[in-house]
Each structure stands twice: as structure tokens, then as C-alpha cells.
Amino acid sequence: MKSQLRNKSNRLTIVKTFLWLMLCFSFTASANSFNNPQAWLQKLSQAVSERNFNVSFVVLSQNADVEPYLWRHAVIDGVEVEHLNMLNGPGREVVRIGDRVSYFEPYTPPYTMRSSEINGPIPYQLMRDYENLSSSYNFVLVGRTRISGRAAQQIRIVSHDKSRYAYNLWLDQESGLMLKLDTIDLNGQVVEQLQVTSMQLTEVPDDYFSRIELSRLPKVVELGTTADTRLGWQINWLPAGMRVVKQNVRQLAPNERPIEYMMLSDGMVDISVYLQQLPNELNQRTALKHQSNTLFTMQRDSLAVTVIGKLPAKTADAIASSIGITPR
């Protein structure tokens, strides 16, 4: 009896030491790799391009209804395939196979484009190109919490000059996938929320992808290369890290005056700037909200300037006001 008890106490000591060692190891391991936000974003971009998953999420924005989505992703024979499905109303489906994205939407015939991202509610640039964002945004590791029933790591994303919306991002502790993304305006009010409601990571790709008939996908739209045109104006103030992506002159509809266009991007948000001659002048500055997009209009000389994008109205105003028009 005695020796048995003695053995027990020895065993206890061994077990305890072992547990302590484990604890120490796990701490040092996490301290080495995941105490900076970049490591987490790296994990996110890896998970989002390499894992097979089915994710359901909802998007909430001001003045708009809840939008539920189903998002599937898989890697089949080294090719990324993806499916995004808007679940309410007439629906909107997007299928991506490698670098081809097919859009199926109501009221427009389906079409395919060459692109490596689905343009929609998912912040692709954040998930895959986070290095690109460092010139515009700061990343701060905040803490851990529970989101969608899973342990989550929170990261705050704030623009350097506080001229753009800030973001709160929660990543799944285990897989690194996005669980929640809050877009927050300058006053700390939530502008848009993306919340994952369910998430399944699987070893094998979803059955859905085997049902896609590649030959029946719409043909790729080949757009003629519309070279940039030098415009007779320039933007003299841009938020930190934002740059001009493209510029051209187009006609939005036949028999309409041409419109001059410039696209700005900081890697997180894309902003469109339009210059247009209107029959009657606008007599005031106007800021409209369309979901989380801001639409800002003002009159500059004889032209109407419109700035559209997910950015605060103040910043849109600053961009529009800084436009310098060189007389032709």
C-alpha cells in the first residue's frame, strides 16, 4: 500500500513536469510566430488560397437589407475554384476557376472575365495582398475573443492618416480564416459588417465543384485594350498610400456626353472619380450613401465632380476639392 502511494506521488511529479514543459513550449511557439498581425494575415492569405472550405456569411450595411451569402472554395489539381452565391432574392452567383470569373446575375446575360478575384463583399485584396496595404494602413493585434463559436484573434486596421474607414478583423484561431469584418467610420460607428455564420473546412473539395460543366460556362469577354488617356485635370491631394490606378474618357450610355474617369486605390478600397459636364450646374455639395458606398458630388468650374467609394464623405470632399483643372 505504502509503495503504491509513493509511486503515485512520483508519478504526479512527472506528470506535472511534463505539463509545465508543454505549457512552456506552447507559449514560446505562439510568441515566436503569432504575436504580430502580419503572421496572422499571412495565415489568412494561406488558408484562403489553399484550403477547401464552405463558409456561410451575412453582410449588414446601413440603409440596406441583410445579405446572406454562401462561399465555397477548393483547390482541385492545383487550380483554385471558388463559388459565391447570394442567397436572397433573384440571386447572384459567381464562379471562379483559376483566373476566369463568371458572373451570373439577374437582368444581364452571364459573362466571364479574366480576373483572379471575385469582386463582391469579400475583401480579396486584404486577404491575399496584405503586404500591399502597409503603405496605407496600420495593423494592430488587439486580443482574442469568441466569434461564430470559435476562438478568434482580433486585428485592427487603421489608415495612416485616419482619412479612411477603419476595420476590425477577426480571424479563426485555428485555420486563420476570416470570421468577422467590421467597417467603422471616423466616429466609431459601424458602417458595414460581415459576419460568418457557419464554416466547414474539409479535406476533399465540395461536391458542387464536380458538377460545374466547364464547357457551358459563358465565354470570356475580351475587352479591347483601352489605353489610358491623359486627362486635363489631376488630383492634388490623395489620402496616404492611395494612388491612381487608371484613367480614361468614356461614354456611359450612347448619345451622352463623354465622362472623364479616374480610379484610385489604396489596396483596400477602390474609389472612382468622375468629371462630367452637366446641362445645369449643381448648386450644392451633396453626399449620398448607397449601402456602404459614399457618393459625393460637387461643382468645379463648369464640371460636376463625383467621387464614389467606401470612404468617409469628408475624405471624398477633400479629394474632389483638391482637383486641379488645367484650362484647355
Add this chain to the structure above:
Amino acid sequence: MTQSKIEKLSSLIDGESQDEQLIDEISTDAELSKKWQSYHLTRDLMRKDAPELLNFDISAQVAKAIADEPSIVAPKPSRLESLPVIGNVIPLIKQSGQFAIAASVAAAVIIGVQQYNQPLPDEPYVVTNSTNHLGSLGVASGVSLEQTRPIQNQRSDAQEQRRRINALLRDHQNQMRLKSQPQQAEQLEEEKDVKGTNEKPTAEQK
């Protein structure tokens, strides 16, 4: 705490020895008394006679965890006014509920008339086409014969603006989709243009 002391403690708990000195030490040494507590708990667990509800004292740990938690500093509300370019900005309509409500009150009158006559595209944006004279015209004085014409004019104006805004929003959407189109010729041109404008020359074109 030495190994021998732990062993002594273990044998004391097991009833193998009666060390008065050790008992005194347990009552004074916090670490030893903690060990005492945990050994008893372990023993109970091994014998499966632990109570159904274990009442661990976690309050100390919670307090410590709270103290260790990095403090979350809310970002200062930015003052874009301090930027040089924006000094002369007329305070805009606030981006809040107030603004939306005020605007919709003013716009509701006009839209009411419009909807009578023709169906409108169902775009869910907030209309802020609210000039003061329009608001007073619609709300205060009601419709009289003299006022029919101005309303007619304003209506087509508002409609025109709506149509224009819709077209721009749609175009913005399309442009975002088109953004990643590989267009070599354009890229080169772009870089030149970027340098031409105020932006610092960047070579990070994808």
C-alpha cells in the same frame, strides 16, 4: 521549495509520516500550502471521490488576466480639417441618422408626386436632393395652380439626377470588376501618368 520537502509533504498527505515542523511550515508558506491543497485535490480525483462541483478559486486568475489584457485604445476621431487642403471645407451634412432623416423628409414630398405618375427604378439609396426652396414649396404651401410648373421642372431634374447617380454607381461597380484585367499596354501608360501627377512614382504595378 526543495524536492525533499515535496516528498515529505507527499508522505504526510499519504499518512506515512507525522512531521510537526512541516505542518507549521505549510501554514506559513503560501507555496507549500498551495501544494497541499492541490495534492489533496489530485488525490480526491484519483480516488474518484471528488465532489460533483469543484469550487476552484479562479478569482485571482481572472483578476490577473484582466490586468494582463492589453488595453484597447480607441482611435482618436480623426480631424481631417487639419489637413491643409481641407481647411476651407464647408461642414458637410453629417453622415448620421439625422442627416438621412432630414433628407428623406424633404425628399418624400417630391417622390410622392413622382410615384403617382410613373414607376421608379427601385434603388434603395437615400435621396438628398433637398434644396430649401423645394422643401418649403412642398410642405408649407401645398399644390396650387401656379406652382404646378415649377414642380414639374424640379421633378424632371430630380429624375435626371437619380438616373445619373444610378449610372455612376453601376459604372463604379463595373470598373472595380474590370480593375484586374490584364492590360499590358495600359500598365505602361499608367506608370507614366502616375509619375505625371502628384503621386510619388511607384513601381508596384501588378
